[in-house]
Amino acid sequence: MKSAVTRPAVWLTAASLLLLAANLRPLFPSTAILLPELTRALGLTGAQAGYLTTLPVLCMGLFAPFAPRLAQRTGIERTLLLVLALIAAGTALRGVLGVTGLFLGTGLAGAGIALGNVLLPSLVKRDFSDRAALMTGLYTMSLVGGAALAAAVTLPVTRALDxxxxxxxxxxxxPGVAALAAWAPIALRAPGRPAGGRHILPVDGLRRDGLAWAVTLFMGLQSALAYCVLGWMAPMLRDRGLDGTEAGLVTSLSILLQVAACLLTPVAAARCRDQRGLAVVLAAAATLALIGMILGPRWAIWPLAVIQGIGQGGLFALALMLIVLRSGDAHVAAHLSSMAQTTGYVLAASGPLLIGVLHDWAGNFRASTGLLAVLGVCTALAGWRAGRNALVRATVVQAADGAAAGAS
Structure with missing residues (x-):
C-alpha cells in the first residue's frame, strides 16, 4: 500500500533516496583500483585479495534476510538510516588498523549495503508505484554513478595525498555522512514502529514459485558478473599494461555507461510485452565485451568498455526492475527482493573469489575467460525465464486477523 504522504515530502524522499543510493557502490571500485597498492603495502596474497573483493558481496547475501525483519520492527526509513551509518563507519574503518580494519570495515559496510539493496525496491514500490520505471532508473543511475566516481578519482586523490x-x-x-545527514530528518519523522499498512507483511509460497527462483538466479548471476567487473576490471587492465590512472578511467567510463543504461533499461523493460529478449542481449553484450577486454587487442579496450558498461548497467537495472514487475504489491516486492538478494549475492560472491583463485593459479587473467563465458550463458538463460510476463505466486499474510490476501 502506498503511504499517505504529501507530494513535496515524496519528492524530498526521492532526492534523499538518490543520495543514499549513490553510497551503495563506491566501496567496490575504491578497493579494486587500489588493490595493487594494498597488496604491496599489506603483503596480501592473491587469495587474500580475492577474499577482500568477495567479502562485501558475501555479506550482502548473508545480511539481506534481516532487512524485511528490521523494517517490520522499526520502519523502512529508520532501517535505511542504519544502512547509512554502517556504510559510513565501515568505509572509514578500512583506512585504520591495517589488514584487520580493512577486512572488518569492508564487512561492516557490506552488511549496510545488503540492507539498502533489499529495501530500496520496496520503497519504490510503496511510494512511487505510478513512476516505478522512472524511479528505478534514477536510483540505479545514482547507484552506479557513485561507483563511477569512485573508480575515476580514488587513485588520483590517493596520489595527491602522497x-x-x-x-x-x-x-x-x-559522502556517507552527507547522505546520513540528509536522510535523518525523513527517518526521524517516520513512526518508530510501522502501523496502518506501512509495515512489511509476511509472504507465503514465494520459495515454492519457479518464477521467483528465476528472478533470484538472474539477480545472482548478473551480480557475479558485475562484481567481477567492480572488483577486478582495474587490476585486469593494469595486468594488460595500462597504468593505474588509465585503468581507473577505463573502469570509470564503463561504469558511467552503466548510468545511461540504468536510466533507459527500466523504461524500455516496462514498455515491452516481456523482457526475455532484452535480458539475453544485455547478457551477451556485457560478457563478450569483458572477455574481449582481456583477450583482444589493446586498441579495442576503450570501445569494448563502452559496450560492457551498457550491457552491465542494463542487466543490473533489469534485475531490479524484474523484482518490481514480477511482484503484485510492495509486500511481495520486499520479500522477493530479500530472496533474490540473499541467495543471489551468496551466489555472486563466488565470481570475484574464483577470479582471484584463477589468477593466483595461472598468474594472469586469461584463465578467467572460461568462467566469465559460463556466467554469461547462465545469466542469459535465467533472464529468459525471469523475463516472461507473469507475477510470482505468493500469498500475503494479513497480520491483523490472520487472513490471507492473494498476491498472485
Whole structure:
C-alpha cells in the first residue's frame, strides 16, 4: 500500500533516496583500483585479495534476510538510516588498523549495503508505484554513478595525498555522512514502529514459485558478473599494461555507461510485452565485451568498455526492475527482493573469489575467460525465464486477523 504522504515530502524522499543510493557502490571500485597498492603495502596474497573483493558481496547475501525483519520492527526509513551509518563507519574503518580494519570495515559496510539493496525496491514500490520505471532508473543511475566516481578519482586523490592508500579509502566515508545527514530528518519523522499498512507483511509460497527462483538466479548471476567487473576490471587492465590512472578511467567510463543504461533499461523493460529478449542481449553484450577486454587487442579496450558498461548497467537495472514487475504489491516486492538478494549475492560472491583463485593459479587473467563465458550463458538463460510476463505466486499474510490476501 502506498503511504499517505504529501507530494513535496515524496519528492524530498526521492532526492534523499538518490543520495543514499549513490553510497551503495563506491566501496567496490575504491578497493579494486587500489588493490595493487594494498597488496604491496599489506603483503596480501592473491587469495587474500580475492577474499577482500568477495567479502562485501558475501555479506550482502548473508545480511539481506534481516532487512524485511528490521523494517517490520522499526520502519523502512529508520532501517535505511542504519544502512547509512554502517556504510559510513565501515568505509572509514578500512583506512585504520591495517589488514584487520580493512577486512572488518569492508564487512561492516557490506552488511549496510545488503540492507539498502533489499529495501530500496520496496520503497519504490510503496511510494512511487505510478513512476516505478522512472524511479528505478534514477536510483540505479545514482547507484552506479557513485561507483563511477569512485573508480575515476580514488587513485588520483590517493596520489595527491602522497600515496596514502588508507586516506584514499577512508575518504569515501564523507559522502556517507552527507547522505546520513540528509536522510535523518525523513527517518526521524517516520513512526518508530510501522502501523496502518506501512509495515512489511509476511509472504507465503514465494520459495515454492519457479518464477521467483528465476528472478533470484538472474539477480545472482548478473551480480557475479558485475562484481567481477567492480572488483577486478582495474587490476585486469593494469595486468594488460595500462597504468593505474588509465585503468581507473577505463573502469570509470564503463561504469558511467552503466548510468545511461540504468536510466533507459527500466523504461524500455516496462514498455515491452516481456523482457526475455532484452535480458539475453544485455547478457551477451556485457560478457563478450569483458572477455574481449582481456583477450583482444589493446586498441579495442576503450570501445569494448563502452559496450560492457551498457550491457552491465542494463542487466543490473533489469534485475531490479524484474523484482518490481514480477511482484503484485510492495509486500511481495520486499520479500522477493530479500530472496533474490540473499541467495543471489551468496551466489555472486563466488565470481570475484574464483577470479582471484584463477589468477593466483595461472598468474594472469586469461584463465578467467572460461568462467566469465559460463556466467554469461547462465545469466542469459535465467533472464529468459525471469523475463516472461507473469507475477510470482505468493500469498500475503494479513497480520491483523490472520487472513490471507492473494498476491498472485
Amino acid at each position: 600515496g596514502r592508500w588508507d586516506l584514499g579509502l577512508a575518504l569515501w566515508a564523507v
